[in-house]
Amino acid sequence: MKSDVELLTAEGKRLDGRSFDELRKVTIEAGVLHRADGSCYLEWGGNKVLAAVYGPREAIPRHTQNPLRAIVSARYNMAAFSVEDRKRPGPDRRSREISKVISDALERIVFTEEYPRASIDVNMEVLDAEAGTRCAALTAAGVALADAGIPMADIPVACASGKIGGKVVLDLGKEEDNFGDADLPVAIAPRTGEILLLQMDGHLTVDEFNQALDLAMKGCYTVSEIQKQALLHKYQDIAEEGT
Amino acid sequence: MTLTPSIKREYIINLGRQGKRMDNREFHEFRNIKLETNVVKKAEGSARIHLGNTQVMVGIKMDVGEPYPDTPDSGVLTTAAELIPMASPDFEAGPPREEAIELARVVDRGVRESEVVDVEKLCIEPGEKVWILFIDIHILDYDGNLFDAASLATLAALYSTTVPAERFELGDDYPLPLREPPISCTSIKMDDIIIFDPSLDEELIADARLTVATDVNGDIRAMQKGLNGSYSKEEIQKIIKASVDNGRHLRELLKQTIGGK
Amino acid sequence: MSKEQRNVVLPSQELAPVGEKKAGRGTFVENGKIYSQHLGILNDRSGFLNVVPLTGRYSPVEGDFVIGVVIEAMASSWLVDINAPYPALLHVNEVPWTVDFGDTEKYLNHGDSVMAKVLQVDEAKKLNITLKDRNLYKIRNGNIIDVEPSKVPRIIGRKGSMISLIKQYTRARIFVGQNGRVWIDGDETGVAKVIQVIRLIEEESLSFGLTNKIEELLKNDTKDVQKK
Numbered sequence: 061m062k063s064d065v066e067l068l069t070a071e072g073k074r075l076d077g078r079s080f081d082e083l084r085k086v087t088i089e090a091g092v093l094h095r096a097d098g099s100c101y102l103e104w105g106g107n108k109v110l111a112a113v114y115g116p117r118e119a120i121p122r123h124t125q126n127p128l129r130a131i132v133s134a135r136y137n138m139a140a141f142s143v144e145d146r147k148r149p150g151p152d153r154r155s156r157e158i159s160k161v162i163s164d165a166l167e168r169i170v171f172t173e174e175y176p177r178a179s180i181d182v183n184m185e186v187l188d189a190e191a192g193t194r195c196a197a198l199t200a201a202g203v204a205l206a207d208a209g210i211p212m213a214d215i216p217v218a219c220a221s222g223k224i225g226g227k228v229v230l231d232l233g234k235e236e237d238n239f240g241d242a243d244l245p246v247a248i249a250p251r252t253g254e255i256l257l258l259q260m261d262g263h264l265t266v267d268e269f270n271q272a273l274d275l276a277m278k279g280c281y282t283v284s285e286i287q288k289q290a291l292l293h294k295y296q297d298i299a300e301e302g303t
Numbered sequence: 304m305t306l307t308p309s310i311k312r313e314y315i316i317n318l319g320r321q322g323k324r325m326d327n328r329e330f331h332e333f334r335n336i337k338l339e340t341n342v343v344k345k346a347e348g349s350a351r352i353h354l355g356n357t358q359v360m361v362g363i364k365m366d367v368g369e370p371y372p373d374t375p376d377s378g379v380l381t382t383a384a385e386l387i388p389m390a391s392p393d394f395e396a397g398p399p400r401e402e403a404i405e406l407a408r409v410v411d412r413g414v415r416e417s418e419v420v421d422v423e424k425l426c427i428e429p430g431e432k433v434w435i436l437f438i439d440i441h442i443l444d445y446d447g448n449l450f451d452a453a454s455l456a457t458l459a460a461l462y463s464t465t466v467p468a469e470r471f472e473l474g475d476d477y478p479l480p481l482r483e484p485p486i487s488c489t490s491i492k493m494d495d496i497i498i499f500d501p502s503l504d505e506e507l508i509a510d511a512r513l514t515v516a517t518d519v520n521g522d523i524r525a526m527q528k529g530l531n532g533s534y535s536k537e538e539i540q541k542i543i544k545a546s547v548d549n550g551r552h553l554r555e556l557l558k559q560t561i562g563g564k
Numbered sequence: 565m566s567k568e569q570r571n572v573v574l575p576s577q578e579l580a581p582v583g584e585k586k587a588g589r590g591t592f593v594e595n596g597k598i599y600s601q602h603l604g605i606l607n608d609r610s611g612f613l614n615v616v617p618l619t620g621r622y623s624p625v626e627g628d629f630v631i632g633v634v635i636e637a638m639a640s641s642w643l644v645d646i647n648a649p650y651p652a653l654l655h656v657n658e659v660p661w662t663v664d665f666g667d668t669e670k671y672l673n674h675g676d677s678v679m680a681k682v683l684q685v686d687e688a689k690k691l692n693i694t695l696k697d698r699n700l701y702k703i704r705n706g707n708i709i710d711v712e713p714s715k716v717p718r719i720i721g722r723k724g725s726m727i728s729l730i731k732q733y734t735r736a737r738i739f740v741g742q743n744g745r746v747w748i749d750g751d752e753t754g755v756a757k758v759i760q761v762i763r764l765i766e767e768e769s770l771s772f773g774l775t776n777k778i779e780e781l782l783k784n785d786t787k788d789v790q791k792k
Binding site for chain 3 (some may be wrong): 097115175176177181213215291
């Protein structure tokens with residue numbers, strides 16, 4: 061994984077000028093689609109992600125129904141044009157794995173017992189990709205679920221940290237992701253700090269891991285505020301009532 | 304899954320008999336269109352359209368590859384469409400359904416038969432190396448008339464496309480060589496009433512659908528009849544005439560978006 | 565005439581400790597604290613904190629009047645879509661007609677609309693509706709539009725004031741189902757006007773003065789119903 065690409069300058073600055081604990085720019089907009097029950101458009105650095113929720117609705121086919129609770133079915137997909145080398149449409153193994161870990165994360169915070177036999181379908185489309193798409197996708201999904209009125213214990217949020225040039229940094233950019241030493245995407249329920257998603261690849265000492273996890277969680281808390289602002293921005297205008 | 308109540312169907316048709324539509328449009332009138340280009344940085348060209356509430360995104364990717372054996376001096380054009388589940392409660396995940404395939408092939412025919420993309424200019428080494436152009440249509444929000452939305456977005460995306468020659472060490476990047484665009488115009492028939500740019504409500508009760516793509520001279524480049532109703536010859540002729548007229552307006556809009564050509 | 569500042573809350577937002585208030589609908593309790601489950605409006609009713617969702621599908625409540633669309637006629641019942649997470653069951657015993665076994669299609673079939681009442685929602689969320697009430701029937705004329713269920717109270721207005729206003733100017737007959745379906749009947753100008761006003765209520769925030777705006781719109785002899 062190591063390469064000769066200089067990811068850190070002599071002063072310790074990153075390629076895009078960010079400091080080690082600085083996030084890329086994140087903007088979030090809730091309620092952007094007409095048909096979906098809930099939706100969210102999110103830009104994170106060069107990532108552009110659209111998330112949509114349908115449900116709760118009766119789970120079909122019937123054999124997938126759980127008589128006691130709703131199933132949360134999340135589908136992560138990258139548009140063919142979202143990457144440098146065009147991706148063939150359709151789920152590949154990577155997309156299916158990401159879909160699964162995101163479904164698992166979301167199921168933890170949705171009050172699924174309130175909707176037996178139903179399914180809550182979450183669709184995340186990456187329209188433009190630039191490292192950290194699964195974190196961007198899950199973060200958008202969290203907002204879309206809230207926008208759909210789904211009962212939740214928390215609004216899930218995700219952020220990744222990693223290691224480049226021997227240093228632990230927050231929110232890897234494209235080159236950092238390609239040539240860095242480790243990548244650690246993390247999703248949490250911000251109210252309790254519970255970890256809902258955790259994946260890691262690369263090489264980290266236990267100390268480095270602890271640093272990286274702290275950093276990723278800090279990033280999560282920052283992005284969580286942006287999620288909440290996006291929802292309030294959309295719906296607080298409805299808050300004033302006249303005659 | 305999406306169920307239209309019978310009385311709603313009757314209501315819409317009754318309105319139609321009085322020359323009216325639920326959203327107060329004229330029969331030939333299109334909804335509000337918002338068209339933006341260069342919305343995806345990773346793509347060589349891209350566009351997003353809002354046609355009423357219908358939303359479609361198109362990305363153009365290019366690669367270098369081998370030509371088809373029967374056209375050794377031409378670039379290769381390929382079109383795919385995805386009716387992704389977020390666009391409608393009725394779209395399921397999975398391999399492309401017939402509707403997606405029909406959509407992709409109709410848009411493809413319009414682009415191909417109008418020769419808007421100058422495929423001869425996409426030849427690098429005859430018989431060996433040509434540019435491959437991928438048109439990927441991503442339906443984001445389905446509120447009626449995917450054909451025209453996808454077509455228009457595809458054209459806007461093509462007009463915003465830069466051939467990535469530098470990446471393949473084939474010289475400097477340059478704009479995709481294009482000619483005059485075909486404009487697709489879709490109408491549906493409910494009972495014997497024909498209306499253009501159907502909204503979702505209208506499309507759900509349609510008996511038949513006709514898409515006509517015309518070029519700058521008013522000539523026809525592609526046609527597709529869909530659904531299981533039928534048309535009389537006269538109806539088709541009337542539709543063609545209206546499609547040519549509508550084509551002119553939409554062509555103007557396209558030119559405005561891409562900054563004139 | 566009061567300007568009520570509505571309190572928008574988000575999922576996981578802490579509302580109050582359990583001792584101070586009681587946990588009502590749309591909330592959950594953890595470690596002695598009450599939290600919101602939904603994106604919604606917080607209200608306090610006799611010490612119960614409730615969160616009314618601002619968005620989302622219709623959540624059926626026994627006694628609600630709803631507009632349903634028949635999905636399927638079965639041997640001794642019908643499956644009806646009432647815009648809820650689950651389809652509702654209408655049993656032959658819950659209609660005003662005497663239906664012989666297997667004759668259900670003669671009375672209600674796929675695509676027919678009904679004005680119904682939610683009879684029962686059990687713990688497994690199985691839904692039953694009824695047509696047995698003098699205000700309930702099979703709908704034969706008019707148009708049905710879908711609105712967001714959370715906007716229904718605003719469309720009806722305080723004590724029905726908004727809906728009365730609309731009826732007054734358009735002379736249309738209107739029924740707003742709790743499930744986000746609205747039935748409208750009248751001459752087509754009137755119906756078109758009703759739809760236009762309802763869409764405006766849905767889209768605009770209920771800012772101070774929206775009622776006036778709507779009244780203006782209704783008074784205007786609109787020329788937007790085009791001639792052909």
